[in-house]
Amino acid sequence: ILNVEQSPQSLHVQEGDSTNFTCSFPSSNFYALHWYRWETAKSPEALFVMTLNGDEKKKGRISATLNTKEGYSYLYIKGSQPEDSATYLCASLTGGGNKLTFGTGTQLKVEL
């Protein structure tokens, strides 16, 4: 994988459902993986920065895992709420690189 790819592109779930989505990134020369949440009409907000293979991070009902050997990260949301509706972005930083490479995001819509 040369670019950062996110799937699915969009997701509709019901309130209370648990959901997860994927970020794939180049595994060679990995340095860090960032997750952001971007609500409509607001600024992107940082969720996690992950660096170590096997890393797991948690913030309330949201958690993320990291596999640097195979180049993927999962973001999980437990018991989705309408306020979780947002676009979730991941971005990869490769060692020696001077920039984050962003995926196109997963747009989550949580319906009542």
Next chain:
Amino acid sequence: DGGITQSPKYLFRKEGQNVTLSCEQNLNHDAMYWYRQDPGQGLRLIYYSQIVNDFQKGDIAEGYSVSREKKESFPLTVTSAQKNPTAFYLCASSDRGPPSTDTQYFGPGTRLTVL
């Protein structure tokens, strides 16, 4: 309130005119960045600056210019040489510049439309 401000929120310009987008931060961050978002694409880096009076080109710097005369300010000029300037522009800052794992903090963005 600490944060990043961008102005204006919406900007309209005629083709061929240069336009400057403002970005100010009061987080005392060393590094600042400009990104561009187009439909169906991830954020793409235009320019970044790791320290006052220094800046580096990102992936899509052609047709853009920046300055960093003060730590808190990083204005972006979209020149007439930029072929497709209509886009959403985001400014960000981080404590240290790359390569570091520091979180980037984003402003609310400016939507530029060139008529």
